[in-house]
Amino acid sequence: MNHAAPRRSDATRAAILSAARERFAADGYERATIRSIAADARIDPAMVMRYFGTKAGLFAAAATLDLQLPDPAAIPRDCAGTAIAAHFLERWENDEALAAMLRGAATNDYAAAEARRVFTDQVRPMVAGLCPNPEEATIRAALIDSQLLGIALNRYLLRLPPIAALSRAEIAAWIGPTIQRYLTGPLPSDDSEPFTTPPQAAPDPAS
Amino acid sequence: MNHAAPRRSDATRAAILSAARERFAADGYERATIRSIAADARIDPAMVMRYFGTKAGLFAAAATLDLQLPDPAAIPRDCAGTAIAAHFLERWENDEALAAMLRGAATNDYAAAEARRVFTDQVRPMVAGLCPNPEEATIRAALIDSQLLGIALNRYLLRLPPIAALSRAEIAAWIGPTIQRYLTGPLPSDDSEPFTTPPQAAPDPAS
DNA sequence: GTCTATAATTCGATAGAC
DNA sequence: GTCTATCGAATTATAGAC
Secondary structure (H helix, E strand, C coil), rough: CCCCCCCCCHHHHHHHHHHHHHHHHHHHHHHCCHHHHHHHHHCCHHHHHHHHHHHHHHHHCCCCCCCCCCCHHHHCCCCHHHHHHHHHHHHCCCCHHHHHHHHHHHHHHHHHHHHHHHHHHHHHHHHHCCCHHHHHHHHHHHHHHHHHHHHHHHHHHHCCCCHHHCCHHHHHHHHHHHHHHHHCCCCCCCCCCCCCCCCCCCCCCCC | CCCCCCCCCCCHHHHHHHHHHHHHHHHHHHHHHHHHHHHHCCCCCCHHHHCCCCCCHHHHCCCCCCCCCCCCCHCCCHHHHHHHHHHHHHHHHCHHHHHHHHHHHHHHHHHHHHHHHHHHHHHHHHCCCCCCHHHHHHHHHHHHHHHHHHHHHHHHCCCCCHHHHHHHHHHHHHHHHHHHHHCCCCCCCCCCCCCCCCCCCCCCCCC
16 A cells, blocks of 8 residues: 655655755754755745754754665675675765765764664675674674775765775775675684884874 | 973963863864863863964864874884774874864864875875885875774764774774785776676665 | 744853953 | 953744734
C-alpha cells in the first residue's frame, strides 16, 4: 500500500531541505541560520519552524545520509580497496549531506552522534561482509573510516591544495591499497617498540 | 638580546590562553564564548578584550601550534612511518591547541587557513627531508596529513568507540605502514580502471 | 498555509569610573 | 590595570492576524 500522500507542501519542504543542506555544508551548524536558509529557499523563516519545529530538527532532516555502500558480495575481495575509495569520493561530491554532517559533527553533539551511527549502521556492516571475524571487522572498518574521512576533511573542508588538486581517480589509486590492507591485510605485530624521536624544538612557554 | 620584559600581567595572559585553548578545543570557535573563557580563567570578560582585542585575536593567540616534528635526518628512513604516527598521537594528547585548531577549522576560516599553514610550514618540510623530489614530497605529505587527521578526527573529536578504545601504540602499529608507504612507497600505477560498483539502494527522493 | 511582529536571550564589543 | 554597566546586533522561537 503506497500511502505516499502527496501533500501540496512537499515542494516547499524539499526546497527548505535543499537550502538547509547547502548552508549546513558551507557554514556548519552554528553559523547556518534559519534566516539564511529561508532566504535561500525564498521562503518565510517562520515556515521553517512550522515544518521542522527547531533548528536541530531541521538539521536532523537535512543531514540524513545514505552512503549507498555496495553489497559486499558484489565486490571482488582483492580490488575492494580502490572500489570503496572511488565510491566514497563519488558519493561525497554528489550529496551535500556528507559535508553538512562532517562540518556539523565538529561542534554539534547530535551531528557527531549521527556520524557515529553512520559508521555503525553502514560502514561496519559492509566491512563485516568482507571480513569474517566480527571484532577484527570493527577495528578494520574504523581504520578505513579514518582514512576516508581524513581525505574528505583535507579535500572538501580544509581544501588543502595538494589534495584538492588531485583527481578522484588519483586519490583512489593512492589510498586504495591502504584501504585494501586495512580490509584484508595481516594484523600488526606488537613485538617491536616504536622508534621514538627527540623533539626538534622545545615548546614555547606561553607566548 | 633577550628582551623578554616580564610584565606583571603575564600570569593573567597565560591563564586566559589556557582557558581559551580548553574552551575552543571542547566547544569549537562559535560556541566558545568570551564570557565562558573568562569565567574559567576567573577573570573579568573585559580583560580578555583588553589583552587580545577581538575573539579572533584570542583564537589566533591560543591556537598557535607547534607540532615539534623531529628532524628528518634523525629518523631511520625505514621506520619513519610508525615513528611519525606515534609522535603525532603523543603531541595531540599533550597540547589542546591541536583539538582547538581542528575543531575550529571546520567552521572558522582563519582556523582553516592556519591548519593549511601548519601543513605547509611543518608537515611538508619534514616529509621533504625524507623524499628528494619536491613535487612528490608535497603529495606524499598531504596523504600522510590526511591519514593522521582522519585518525585524530575519529579518536578525539567524534570519539568513535573502536578508534578511541585502541592504545596509541596499537594505532601507530596499524597506520605506521600506511604512512611509510605514502612516504617511501612506489607511485600508484594509473593504468587500470578502478572497479566500479552498482549502488546498493536508490536514493530516497527528498524524504 | 503564509506572513508580521515581537518576545526572550545571548553575544561581542565599548565607554568610563575607580 | 580592573571592573561595572551597557550598547547594538543577531539569534531562535512564539503568538496571532489574515
